[in-house]
Amino acid sequence: MSSLLEQLIEAFRILPGVGQKTAQRMAYHVLEREREGGRRLATALADAVERVGHCARCRDFSETEVCATCASAARDAHQLCVVESPADRLAIEQATGFRGLYYVLQGRLSPLDGIGPREIGLDRLAERLGEGEVQELIIATNPTVEGEATAQYLAQLARQHGTRPSRLAHGVPLGGELEYVDRGTLSHAFGSRSEMM
Amino acid sequence: MSSLLEQLIEAFRILPGVGQKTAQRMAYHVLEREREGGRRLATALADAVERVGHCARCRDFSETEVCATCASAARDAHQLCVVESPADRLAIEQATGFRGLYYVLQGRLSPLDGIGPREIGLDRLAERLGEGEVQELIIATNPTVEGEATAQYLAQLARQHGTRPSRLAHGVPLGGELEYVDRGTLSHAFGSRSEMM
Numbered sequence: 001m002s003s004l005l006e007q008l009i010e011a012f013r014i015l016p017g018v019g020q021k022t023a024q025r026m027a028y029h030v031l032e033r034e035r036e037g038g039r040r041l042a043t044a045l046a047d048a049v050e051r052v053g054h055c056a057r058c059r060d061f062s063e064t065e066v067c068a069t070c071a072s073a074a075r076d077a078h079q080l081c082v083v084e085s086p087a088d089r090l091a092i093e094q095a096t097g098f099r100g101l102y103y104v105l106q107g108r109l110s111p112l113d114g115i116g117p118r119e120i121g122l123d124r125l126a127e128r129l130g131e132g133e134v135q136e137l138i139i140a141t142n143p144t145v146e147g148e149a150t151a152q153y154l155a156q157l158a159r160q161h162g163t164r165p166s167r168l169a170h171g172v173p174l175g176g177e178l179e180y181v182d183r184g185t186l187s188h189a190f191g192s193r194s195e196m197m
Numbered sequence: 198m199s200s201l202l203e204q205l206i207e208a209f210r211i212l213p214g215v216g217q218k219t220a221q222r223m224a225y226h227v228l229e230r231e232r233e234g235g236r237r238l239a240t241a242l243a244d245a246v247e248r249v250g251h252c253a254r255c256r257d258f259s260e261t262e263v264c265a266t267c268a269s270a271a272r273d274a275h276q277l278c279v280v281e282s283p284a285d286r287l288a289i290e291q292a293t294g295f296r297g298l299y300y301v302l303q304g305r306l307s308p309l310d311g312i313g314p315r316e317i318g319l320d321r322l323a324e325r326l327g328e329g330e331v332q333e334l335i336i337a338t339n340p341t342v343e344g345e346a347t348a349q350y351l352a353q354l355a356r357q358h359g360t361r362p363s364r365l366a367h368g369v370p371l372g373g374e375l376e377y378v379d380r381g382t383l384s385h386a387f388g389s390r391s392e393m394m
Contacts (some may be wrong), residue, residue, distance in 0.1 A: 003260060003265075004241070004244050004245045004248055004249050004260050005245060005249055005258055005260075007241045007244075007245070008241040008242060008244075008245040010241075011234070011237050011238040011240075011241035011242070012238065014227070014231045014234030014235070014237070014238060015223050015226065015227070015238075016222055016223060016226045017219075017222075022214075024284060024287065025213055025214075025284065026212050026213060027245070028258075028282070028283055028284050029212065029213045030211070030212070030242070030245070030246065031245065031246070031249055031258055031283075032282070032283075032303070034211045035246045037208070037211030038211070038242050038245070038246040039242075039243065039246050040208050040211070041208040041209065041211060041212075041239075041242060042238075042239045042240075042242035042243040042246065043208075043239075043243075044201070044204045044205045044207075044208035045205060045208070045227070045235050045236075045238055045239035045242070046236065046239040046240075046243075047201050047204075047205075048201045048202060048204070048205040048224070048227070048228065048235070049227065049228070049232045049235040049236050049239070051201055052201050052202055052228055061202055061225075061228055063200060063201050063202075068200075085225070085229070086225055086228075086229075087221060087222065087225050090221065106229070
């Protein structure tokens with residue numbers, strides 16, 4: 001039976017990017033200087049793990065049946081932005097002035113891993129598009145092979161329901177230097193150049 | 198009142214080196230993929246924060262009155278290694294074959310911050326040296342200004358009690374390249390060169 005300290009170090013290793021050394025540093029830090037914070041973290045973790053589920057409408061994390069965004073009358077239900085993960089949703093919400101609604105896939109199509117349309121909630125998305133309220137489906141899946149395949153599938157689904165699909169622009173990131181931009185992005189940005197006014 | 202998810206992200210920020218972005222990633226990771234691990238971490242944290250105290254003999258973390266190392270009959274009580282923190286103690290225990298005992302200061306002398314000999318347990322260390330069992334005091338405080346001042350103080354304390362003080366060797370780290378070693382270390386290593394056999 002290992003000591004409480006060893007158990008704590010081991011437990012920290014479930015966190016992303018945390019190896020043995022970092023876990024040790026975290027455990028020592030909490031015990032030396034942050035016992036009160038450690039108590040708060042323990043409570044917050046236990047509560048969140050027990051009580052945070054998924055919004056019945058957008059599949060984002062929510063501790064209520066329907067999340068605050070979906071329940072808000074101030075959001076525009078004509079625009080629906082589809083993202084792969086809650087983190088992507090948060091990034092868009094923080095970076096843009098988007099006032100529409102979201103749909104969180106909690107994954108991407110990956111037939112080899114057994115992840116088909118049902119697993120990422122596309123059956124319910126199809127029903128929602130069928131209701132006719134969504135006019136534009138903004139597809140914000142990641143620019144990876146699987147994300148692109150998912151985007152193609154989503155665009156087709158949108159068209160079937162008479163909804164206009166759109167995709168985030170690809171190109172050279174702002175503030176980047178051309179020589180460090182990867183070939184695929186550069187080639188795409190070159191091909192999709194737009195006329196300057 | 199913020200949501201459970203927001204509370205969890207905020208709570209993660211007590212950990213060393215964890216800012217807003219990392220805290221978000223941790224919270225999402227636990228909720229998406231590691232609920233069981235999150236439950237274990239919550240329990241381990243709560244238990245450790247409540248029940249891990251300090252060993253009455255060496256001041257290291259311990260959930261018992263006297264820690265396993267101090268209580269072990271297999272360790273050599275003639276050698277006492279003084280370190281600043283539990284992490285330093287662990288590093289020495291893992292890297293060396295040291296079979297003596299430790300004394301953990303939980304700090305270093307820093308008069309400007311009000312940290313004097315009593316605050317880092319030097320009164321009890323003096324008593325222990327007075328018992329006469331310790332023959333060598335291995336001083337392994339950090340090679341910083343405050344660590345060196347603490348080392349000088351400890352060496353004097355040892356001599357007063359007829360104990361031999363020793364200090365970890367300073368020099369060029371193994372595997373390092375000379376051109377990247379800082380000046381102070383290089384100068385010290387040069388001055389302390391030893392004859393090759």
